[in-house]
Amino acid sequence: MTGTLERGRLDAEHCYRAVTSRDPRFDGWFVTAVHSTGIYCRPSCPARTPLQRNVEFHTTAASAQAAGFRACRRCRPDAVPGSPDWDVRADVVARAMRLIADGEVERGGVGGLAGRLGYSERQLHRLLTAELGVGPLALARAQRARTARLLIETTLLPMADVAFASGFASVRQFNDTVRSVFGTTPSALRPATPRSDGGSPGWLTLRLAARAPFAADEVLLFLGAHATPGLEEWDGTTFSRVLDLPHGPAVVRLSPAPDGSAAVSARLRLHDLRDLGVAVTRCRRLLDLDADPAAIDAVLGADPALAPLVAGAPGRRVPTAPDAEELAVRAVLGQQVSVAGARTLTARVVTAAGRPLAEPVGTLTHAFPRAADLAGADLTAVGLTGARRRTVHTLATALAEGAVVLNPGADRDEARRQLLALPGIGPWTAALVGLRGLADPDVWLPGDLALRRSLAALGSSDAEADGRWRPWRSYAVMHLWALAVPTLFTRGPLSDRSPS
Known part of the structure; x- marks a missing residue:
């Protein structure tokens, strides 16, 4: 998208070229408003291409709506991936x-x-x-x-x-x-037959679109390998988890789109329907659905060391977390332990301080503890060392009191400084929170052992890599992790020790 959009300023010539090519990679970056019809469309709309003199371009659907245009009912510009910008x-x-x-x-x-x-x-x-x-x-x-x-x-x-x-x-x-x-x-x-889950009362089924290429099975496998019992579940195809939403807990089940397209099928069971929009946003963030794989792969694929890895896994995503505060606590619990050990410790914390569901949904029983609940929880029976337990309590207290801010609008650099000011949290943990909690696309994990192994195999070093691959270092991390621990990204028995 370089040259088409820069800080909200659209290049009309580049945008029109994208429209004439009907390139779906640009869907979500901007919408095309057509004066002769009064509608706005996604760039890949299959309708006849309008004359250039009859169009204007908007960075958001809201802007097109404010200008008096209505959404195209054929291409549905409201159902595209969001802008990665x-x-x-x-x-x-x-x-x-x-x-x-x-x-x-x-x-x-x-x-x-x-x-x-x-x-x-x-x-x-x-x-x-x-x-x-x-x-x-x-x-x-x-x-x-x-x-x-x-x-x-x-719904009905x-x-x-x-x-x-x-x-x-x-x-x-x-x-x-x-x-x-x-x-x-x-x-x-409303269609004659709403696209609801007729056999499962209370469940909504949605299609979450992504930009191609997108390997849904790989993203879900990575999340499933880290699934915490009681909070998350993985059956080899579907990743399920509890979401702690503003009006109550929800359960989501995520699986590859049945038609094999660049999308994920999401089945949601909400406590309150007012949380639908938030739930969709958090699922999209969890799966990194709004990424621009063309831009990412162009940069990383140009590096001789990464080129074979990018060619072998085009469009690789960075699975994150629906809530950065949760990820921060899990990062602390996972310090210097195996994936299996981290899952066990996290499951105990969820049981000790998490909020139980009104009734279990399969093996899902609890929402992840909120910061205020965790700050006052008794974790002596969880199995943490005294130092690690103090770090968890200190972090939870800082989150509850606002001394550390990890919401979606947080200043990422400031969040890193706030985390590093807490005892027991070092550069690796703070970086992991940025990468998988705040969804920062340009994070390097200093001192990560799996990355060092991959870099050594590529004839590079940690110091050299820290300055390379900007602004997509987070995606470079995923490629290097996949090289070091392929079982987290492809089918096979899980390694006991692997990236967080």
């Missing part, structure tokens, strides 16, 4: 976009969003509008519309329930927004 960038606009996607406006309003970022509402509105053409309310409105469409198409809920579950303040606001965004009524959007 928001995950790559560290500025306030990108941090705001990550928080909006995580539902911060729905929970705390624009004031809460601004407070999280350390800005006034007026400053934040000005920054977003200057780059994206719309403010936080319009961006949140577009997200509500996407959530509403999911509920309309996958009455429209009033869909409206409030999507975050709308009234049914009238819901109706007006659906008409404005989709050019039709809510009832007309």
Whole structure:
């Protein structure tokens, strides 16, 4: 996407070239608004290519909607991968976009969003509008519309329930927004047979799209190899886990798309439907679905040392965590122990301090402990050393009190400094939190033994590698881990000692 989008400024010539080629790699980077039809489309829309003089380009669907365009019902521009720009960038606009996607406006309003970022509402509105053409309310409105469409198409809920579950303040606001965004009524959007899980009451089935190439089985295997009993489950095909969401716990089951496409099938059982949008966002982050594999592979594949690894696994992703605070605690628990040992310790902590589900779902019994619960929990019977137990309590207390901030809009550099200030947390642990907790695409793990083994096999060193492969060092880490411990990425018996 280089040359097409830079800090929200679109190059019309490059965008139109992407539209004429119908290249799906650009879906989610921008939308094409067509003056002659009044609709906006994804770049790969199969409809006849509009004349260049009849189009304008927007970085977000919200911007196109604010300009008076409605979503194309053929290509569904609201069902594409998100822009990878928001995950790559560290500025306030990108941090705001990550928080909006995580539902911060729905929970705390624009004031809460601004407070999280350390800005006034007026400053934040000005920054977003200057780059994206719309403010936080319009961006949140577009997200509500996407959530509403999911509920309309996958459930038989009455429209009033869909409206409030999507975050709308009234049914009238819901109706007006659906008409404005989709050019039709809510009832007309509902298919004759909703795409729900007819045999499993209470479950929603969704398709989460990714940019090709994407190996869903590899990502799920990596997560399954680290599955914590009671919190997560892996059956060889489907990875399941409990999500701790704002309105209550949910369970998600993730498996490769049945048609073999670059997508994941997600089955969700929510405590409260208002959490659907947040659940989808966190699942996408967990699986790294919004990555731009073309850009990543172009950089890493140009390095002679990594070229064979990239060619053998194009589009490799960085599996993360749905919650960075959880990952931080798990990183501490996994220090200097095997994967099996880390799973055992984490399972004991989940049982001791986690919140139990109202009723088990298969082998899933608990949500991961929240920081406040963990700070006051008695962990003497878990099997941790005294020093490790103190580190867990110190970290949990810092998270609960806001001394360490690890939400999706956190300043990643500041988060690293905050973590390193805590006793028992060193550079490797802080880096792992950045890589797999905050989804930073440019993290190197200093001193990681598996990386050192791979680098030695490639004739390189840890010191040399730290300055290479920017801005995609996190993906280089995954390729090198796969070289050192292939059983985490391909079928076979799991090694006892492997990366966290």
